[in-house]
Amino acid sequence: MRLDRFLVESSIGTRQKVRDYVKAGLIKVNGKITIEPSIDVSEETDVIKYKDVIVELGKKRYYMFHKPGGCVTARTDSNCKTVMDYFSKENMEGIFHVGRLDKDTEGLLLFTNDGEFNKRLMSPEEDVKKTYFFWALGSLNDKEKELLEKGIYISKDEAITKPAKIEVVHEGIWKEFKSQLQVVKFYKAKGNNEKQSVVAGYLTISEGRKHQVKRMLKAVGCYVIYLKRVSIGELKLDEDLMQGEYRELKEDEIKLLMKDHYNE
Numbered sequence: 001m002r003l004d005r006f007l008v009e010s011s012i013g014t015r016q017k018v019r020d021y022v023k024a025g026l027i028k029v030n031g032k033i034t035i036e037p038s039i040d041v042s043e044e045t046d047v048i049k050y051k052d053v054i055v056e057l058g059k060k061r062y063y064m065f066h067k068p069g070g071c072v073t074a075r076t077d078s079n080c081k082t083v084m085d086y087f088s089k090e091n092m093e094g095i096f097h098v099g100r101l102d103k104d105t106e107g108l109l110l111f112t113n114d115g116e117f118n119k120r121l122m123s124p125e126e127d128v129k130k131t132y133f134f135w136a137l138g139s140l141n142d143k144e145k146e147l148l149e150k151g152i153y154i155s156k157d158e159a160i161t162k163p164a165k166i167e168v169v170h171e172g173i174w175k176e177f178k179s180q181l182q183v184v185k186f187y188k189a190k191g192n193n194e195k196q197s198v199v200a201g202y203l204t205i206s207e208g209r210k211h212q213v214k215r216m217l218k219a220v221g222c223y224v225i226y227l228k229r230v231s232i233g234e235l236k237l238d239e240d241l242m243q244g245e246y247r248e249l250k251e252d253e254i255k256l257l258m259k260d261h262y263n264e
């Protein structure tokens, strides 16, 4: 196969970019710099390096990202910072985000170039659970929690939500939780918040409708002021990752996410 094709299929860059890399002397074939993108290489016997790192043909890539609030989940945006702006530009060709988080939502977002992995995590039939930690204005009684768990109408044109799980961890007034509420960055109170009822908890859902957590909580009278995705399936956000940082998923983490997929 041609060297430039090999590099494109290994997600090093677009056709144009990889040709530029070759011409810039960044590619070695069997230890020697080559500046000819059209030469034939063998994916079985030749050792091809980009910036001195071995390139593996068609290598699947998986990343965990700690999304900060304030950036949009998109590859490009003319007005706003995107999640892609946090990644180094190299080796990101063909990499896409798995699902979306709202601009003000923080937390676990996965990236890959593996379509099967994306399907596994995003198809509603796969029933992969996603857990969100929230702070909301309002309160939740037993009846409202039961509604959230059993299924609730969040708009007149949509089906009832699938069964979910709610766990309330804090309930009271703003004043009592002032220090924890410092995480709230994208909500501006109209007046004095001190006596406002607030509730915090975890909501686990297995669908990915637009603004689903916010809309489910709104349907029971709660207004979400902070939202963070903390897990997808059995994979938890690595709390050692600072906001805006990413790392490759480990082999066992990928297996954890894919496990029921191949066993079915």
Ligand code: URA
Binding pocket: 100, 101, 102, 103, 105, 132, 210, 211, 212, 213, 214, 215, 227
């Ligand atoms: N539900 C929401 O409302 N927002 C998100 O970003 C994710 C789930």
